[in-house]
Amino acid sequence: MSTHSEIKRITTHTLQELKRKGEKIACLTSYDYSMAKIVDGAGVEVILVGDSASNVxxxxxxxxxxxxxxxxxxxxxxxxxxxxALVVVDLPFGSYQGNSEEALRSAIRIMKESGGHAVKLEGGIEVKESIVRILSAGIPVMGHLGLTPQSIYKFGTYAVRAKEEEEAAQLIENAKMLDEVGCFGVVLEKIPADLAKRVTESVSIPTIGIGAGPHCDGQILVVHDMLGINKEFSPRFLRRYADLHSIMTDAVRNYTKDVKSSDFPNEKESY
Known part of the structure; x- marks a missing residue:
């Protein structure tokens, strides 16, 4: 019997169950077929098609x-x-802010044309109307609080958010709002670990952390960062599980050397 039939598809309900049981949720980004096949095959629960594709x-x-x-x-x-895995797709900057009709149109297009399972968007009370509208169409929504990279020009920095009690209280309020309107989860980015713990305990939906400490219900990293394909980006929260940058560089160098020395292709590699 193929093991494929034993693979249960992860749903938003599965994530809820994992939180209830206290089992952590593993999430990674992917942006293309080959990488996603590896990431899915290795057993993560959630694959985020992140707007970080813009960078990486x-x-x-x-x-x-x-x-x-x-x-x-x-x-x-x-x-x-x-x-x-559950495939969550980011709504990009400008496709949902300030206009809930446009937000719904964007979400519907992404769901219909990509076949993704859910969308993610950044922000709290200021995007509530958009979230409610997307949810009313039956599209699952994941929230994103803390450092919201699409607001980089407002904050002017990628520093840790919500260190002050006022901003922390606002973040908890926003998380509760996301829970109440029906989001299935929320990403918490670059906030103090104790605040992430408070949020995680005060909402019924799973929290997924990136630079938000160990108390979240799950964790997410950008796959290129985690695999060490990128060398430039070294935030404190990143753990590199491989050094693919070196491996790939060596492979390309060796290939180039073998082509130049006529070592490749050899007789066995020719028809």
């Missing part, structure tokens, strides 16, 4: 330039590869 795939300095069309392209590729 397209080389932009911020996440702001990426479009809904770009996100659909990346999400289509990921969905084709995935047989188990």
């Amino acid at each position: 795939m397209a080389g932009h300095e911020t996440t702001l330039p990426i479009t809904v069309d770009n996100m659909i392209y990346h999400a289509q590729a990921v969905v084709k590869a995935v047989s188990r």
Whole structure:
């Protein structure tokens, strides 16, 4: 019997169950078919098609330039590869802020054209109307609080958020609001660990941390950072599980050397 039939598809309900049982949720980003196949096969519960594709795939300095069309392209590729994980797709900057009709249109397009399972958007009370509207169409929504990279120009920095009690209280209020309106989870980015613990205990939905300490219900990292493909980015919260940058560089160098010395292709590698 193929092991494939034993693979239970992860749903938003599964994540709720994991939180209830106290079992941590593993999440990673992916942006293309080949990478997503590996990530899904290795057993993570959630794959986020993040607007971080703007940085790691397209080389932009911020996440702001990426479009809904770009996100659909990346999400289509990921969905084709995935047989188990829940695929969550970021709504990019400008596709949901300030206009709940536009937010719904963006979310519907992403769901219809990519086949993704849910969308994620940044912000609290200021995007409540958009969230409610998307949820009313039956589309699962994940929230995102703390450092919200799409607001980089407002904050002017990627520093830790909510260190002051006032901002911390606001963040907890926003998390409760996301829970109450029906989001299935919330990403907490770069906030103090004790605040993340308070949030995690005060909402019924799973919290997924990135730079938010060990008390969240799950963790997420950008896959290129975690695999050590990127060398430039070294925040405190990042643990590199491989040094693919060195491995890939060596492989390309050796290939180049072998081509130049006529070592590749040899007789066995020729027809």
